Amino acid sequence: MNLKASNITFSYNKKRQILNDVSLSLKSNEIIGLMGDSGSGKSTLCKILAGHITNYKGEVTLDGNKISDKGFYPVQLIFQHPEKTMNPKWKMNKVLNESWAPPQELKDTFGLKDQWLTRWPSELSGGELQRFSILRALNPKTKFIIADEISTMLDAVTQVQIWEKLINHAKANNIGILAVSHDPDLLEVICDDILYFDEINNL
Secondary structure (H helix, E strand, O other): OEEEEEEEEEEEEOOEEEEEEEEEEEEOOOEEEEEOOOOOOHHHHHHHHOOOOOOOEEEEEEOOEEOOOOOOOOEEEEOOOHHHHOOOOOOHHHHHHOOOOOOHHHHHHOOOOHHHHHOOHHHOOHHHHHHHHHHHHOOOOOOEEEEEOOOOOOOHHHHHHHHHHHHHHHHHOOOEEEEEOOOHHHHHHHOOEEEEHHHHOOO
């Protein structure tokens, strides 16, 4: 399976264009890194790939077909700040089950503790919330994951553990990953190839 962005152009207003003629391709058996400066537009591109922003020029396709916005979206975005993506009025069990009900084995793999399920988002740390975000993104219908600085708030040991488990699951289930990070050392370790944002964004 192939996720392709072709000639993506986007601006939030007429004075500032964020993306200009950006193209990239990602296969379902690949982990591709994306590096770039803060504020350069990487997160905007991530949102476009995952269907969160739709008023752009260009095209995002899956195996050559436009992705339907009806039902579950097969390109899932994991944000850097998970607390911003969760309803503060929902307990974590409902937050998780909004996407799907992961088996206990998978919850154990990512270190998600059962007692967290009855807590509110505000009662958990950023690292604990990020485990929920990752599990939500691993819905069986997911074909690609866009990981936008997902381990920035974690300590070095936890970063390694989270990435190792995510990559193992992705490879076992033929899920492609676009890993966005400021950390070249991390991307060198986990990625098959690395793209540099200023080289694909033709501003």
